[in-house]
Amino acid sequence: MSDFPLTMMEFFRKSEGTWFTQRSVHHFDTTADESGESNLTIEVLSKDDPRVIEICHSQGIDPSTATGGASFAWQVNLDTRDMGGRNAAILVDIPDTDNPRQGKLIRNQGYVESIPVVSRYSFAEDGVLTIDTDYENNQGQERCWFISDDFRVRVSSVRMMNGVNLMTYCSERRCVSEEMLAAMISHNQNRLN
DSSP states (O other), rough: OOOOSSHHHHHHHHHHHEEEEEEEEEEESSSSEEEEEEEEEEEETTTTHHHHHHHHHHHHHHHHGEEEEEEEEEEETOOOOOOOOTTTTEEEEEOOOSSSTTTEEEEEEEEESSSSSSEEEEEEEEEEEEEEESSSSSSEEEEEEEEEEEEEEEEEEEEETTEEEEEHHHHEEEEEHHHHHHHHHHHHHHOOO
């Protein structure tokens, strides 16, 4: 396994690609628990990408403080329909000037409530990323870490005023692109020869 990321842009670069996600959601209210499978596609964005600049302006933040961002799009596994941006978000990294292992994430829409949000993040020395988000009606916390270059884990909780409402566990496996698959086949054929 290679080194784990300790800055948000390192995390975005290590996460770029398509991931197969298996999730379990435990509700603490009367709603039944659920599980499912989806695909998560992540694209790294440069700090001069128009989407990064637009989100900074919409949140009243100087775009020169951004180091870049990422586009996140998710859909039900094997669903090939264009989601038209409904299941997508842009995240912009604004690291603290005195410590690049923590900072703010600016999103055009949150995961829990579909409104623009600003989250706080920090990386522990072991590479575990923690993101805390305050929404209008609740708070969310997500933790994510890499088990290997191609496998990562995410856990999250949502807290309402009356306590924890739900917890989610996701395991994510990187999908192999056609180019990667061709390289793997070629490598293995060369080993046989």
